[in-house]
Amino acid sequence: MLLRTRQEIPSSEITSQSVMREFQRNRRQFLAGLGTMAGAAMLPRTMFAATKLNASPTKYNLGDITPQSKVTSYNNFIEFGPDKSDPERNAQSMHVRPWTIQVDGLVKQKKTIDIDTLMKLRPIEQRVYRFRCVEGWSMVVPWDGFSLGEFLKTLDPLPSAKFVQFFTLHDPKQMPGVNSSGVGPQGYSEGLRMDEAMHPLTLMTFGSYGETLANQQGAPIRIIVPWKYGFKSPKSIVRIRFVDKQPETTWNDLNAPAYGFYSNVNPSVAPWRSQERERVLGSGFLPKIVGTQPFNGYGNEVAHLYAGMDLRVNY
Amino acid sequence: MPGKVIPWLKVVVHLLCLLPLLKLLMMFHSGALAAESDPVQFLTHFTGLWALWLLVWDLAITPVRRLSPKLSWLIRFRRMVGLYSFFYATLHMLVYVFLFSGYDTATALEGIRAHHWGVPWQQLKLIVPSMIDDVKQRAFIQVGLITWVLLLALAITSPQRVLRAMGGKNWQRLHRVVYVAGFLALMHFWWSLKKGNNAPAVVSIVFFALMIARLVWTLWQKRKKRARMVTA
Numbered sequence: 001m002l003l004r005t006r007q008e009i010p011s012s013e014i015t016s017q018s019v020m021r022e023f024q025r026n027r028r029q030f031l032a033g034l035g036t037m038a039g040a041a042m043l044p045r046t047m048f049a050a051t052k053l054n055a056s057p058t059k060y061n062l063g064d065i066t067p068q069s070k071v072t073s074y075n076n077f078i079e080f081g082p083d084k085s086d087p088e089r090n091a092q093s094m095h096v097r098p099w100t101i102q103v104d105g106l107v108k109q110k111k112t113i114d115i116d117t118l119m120k121l122r123p124i125e126q127r128v129y130r131f132r133c134v135e136g137w138s139m140v141v142p143w144d145g146f147s148l149g150e151f152l153k154t155l156d157p158l159p160s161a162k163f164v165q166f167f168t169l170h171d172p173k174q175m176p177g178v179n180s181s182g183v184g185p186q187g188y189s190e191g192l193r194m195d196e197a198m199h200p201l202t203l204m205t206f207g208s209y210g211e212t213l214a215n216q217q218g219a220p221i222r223i224i225v226p227w228k229y230g231f232k233s234p235k236s237i238v239r240i241r242f243v244d245k246q247p248e249t250t251w252n253d254l255n256a257p258a259y260g261f262y263s264n265v266n267p268s269v270a271p272w273r274s275q276e277r278e279r280v281l282g283s284g285f286l287p288k289i290v291g292t293q294p295f296n297g298y299g300n301e302v303a304h305l306y307a308g309m310d311l312r313v314n315y
Numbered sequence: 316m317p318g319k320v321i322p323w324l325k326v327v328v329h330l331l332c333l334l335p336l337l338k339l340l341m342m343f344h345s346g347a348l349a350a351e352s353d354p355v356q357f358l359t360h361f362t363g364l365w366a367l368w369l370l371v372w373d374l375a376i377t378p379v380r381r382l383s384p385k386l387s388w389l390i391r392f393r394r395m396v397g398l399y400s401f402f403y404a405t406l407h408m409l410v411y412v413f414l415f416s417g418y419d420t421a422t423a424l425e426g427i428r429a430h431h432w433g434v435p436w437q438q439l440k441l442i443v444p445s446m447i448d449d450v451k452q453r454a455f456i457q458v459g460l461i462t463w464v465l466l467l468a469l470a471i472t473s474p475q476r477v478l479r480a481m482g483g484k485n486w487q488r489l490h491r492v493v494y495v496a497g498f499l500a501l502m503h504f505w506w507s508l509k510k511g512n513n514a515p516a517v518v519s520i521v522f523f524a525l526m527i528a529r530l531v532w533t534l535w536q537k538r539k540k541r542a543r544m545v546t547a
Binding site for chain 1: 353355356414415417421445452509512513
């Protein structure tokens with residue numbers, strides 16, 4: 001190899017001497033400037049502390065509530081990392097105020113609504129639901145919110161709207177795992193058929209255990225659909241869109257055979273893992289294993305939504 | 316490495332290999348295991364990971380030994396580390412059978428306490444059909460089971476007496492399935508996770524690097540042999 005002579009060094013590689021001298025003279029100022037920039041990045045966008053919610057009890061009241069510490073330390077929120085202990089560690093960087101939800105698509109009331117306005121729309125109820133993950137475990141969690149349908153009604157969806165699509169926040173700056181998670185640039189997407197979204201069981205959720213949601217649980221707003229596997233209950237929602245066709249959903253895109261669009265809890269359909277049983281978490285060292293119920297035990301209220309559908313095909 | 320040091324080193328390696336088990340026992344005793352959100356999931360991952368890493372370190376012994384004649388004593392630890400890998404793989408499988416599958420461990424333990432020795436067995440019979448279903452339907456469980464059977468074959472044939480009875484050639488042929496076991500264990504790990512979870516990446520890279528090292532060494536030996544034949 002020939003050694004490069006001085007003239008061959010492109011000028012872009014040489015920091016001009018005057019700039020260098022300038023820098024050395026002003027090094028102090030320069031560094032101080034860096035400090036201010038870093039400071040600005042960390043400026044007090046006040047951290048949002050968990051606040052109490054005035055939630056009134058309802059008829060949905062399963063016993064044996066899972067300890068709150070277990071519910072907030074075991075989360076699937078892939079934008080914050082693949083392990084279930086990652087979200088608790090990494091989600092604290094997410095800012096949940098100010099927060100707005102954009103409503104668009106086939107709807108009369110296209111708008112952007114502020115989270116604090118939305119929370120005042122209806123009285124907050126507490127509902128103790130069973131939460132069943134497709135990984136084969138379940139928890140019993142008191143969620144605080146009101147029926148999603150109550151909010152959707154106020155938006156006047158057009159008759160052509162057949163499905164509702166939800167989008168989770170997508171911000172690489174706040175979500176350290178988002179780029180390696182397989183979630184596309186639109187953000188984690190989930191969807192429900194209109195009648196599922198309007199069903200009174202489907203809960204627009206702002207809190208759990210009587211206080212606002214922890215970031216790793218999907219603060220400040222998520223949906224809970226208790227008769228479906230957990231991934232159908234999207235977190236940290238920034239956009240709700242009304243559409244006329246079955247929307248694309250993240251897990252279905254990643255692995256369609258394993259994650260159907262409906263994904264109703266069903267012990268006899270198991271494309272990915274056996275779903276006959278579940279481990280009920282929060283019961284000491286030995287697993288408490290119980291048989292999984294169709295529709296997660298909410299069949300009396302929701303089975304009619306699927307009358308005439310073959311649940312093996314539409315799973 | 317003088318012969319006097321080896322026995323002491325063996326004790327050290329034994330202790331190192333037992334550290335993960337010690338950690339589990341301590342976690343169990345202190346209640347930290349029960350405090351895990353999902354103790355069963357934790358145990359499954361923990362035992363599986365140690366089985367796999369010990370297998371990979373075991374596969375590292377030969378390539379490292381070839382780096383220098385001074386390292387030839389490392390061979391004395393190969394069987395031991397391999398057996399520990401099998402030990403953790405066995406724990407991994409027991410966790411699946413008794414804690415993951417739906418086996419009613421609580422009832423079985425009550426039966427044992429009351430000296431009704433048939434109870435654990437009855438509980439097992441209750442769960443076997445669904446376990447067979449699970450194995451039939453899930454490729455990743457099949458792969459895991461095959462891996463364990465291969466490691467079992469290697470463990471059974473590990474004593475010197477067996478080696479002598481089999482004859483070196485046959486024994487070596489059989490023990491080459493360790494490479495297959497390593498590969499299948501990785502497959503089992505990848506398939507057990509959801510898409511997008513790249514947790515097995517590091518251990519996979521190490522495994523393939525070791526396999527490539529072996530391949531390079533074999534090719535190099537062949538070339539040397541040919542060169543010798545030409546000059547002879």
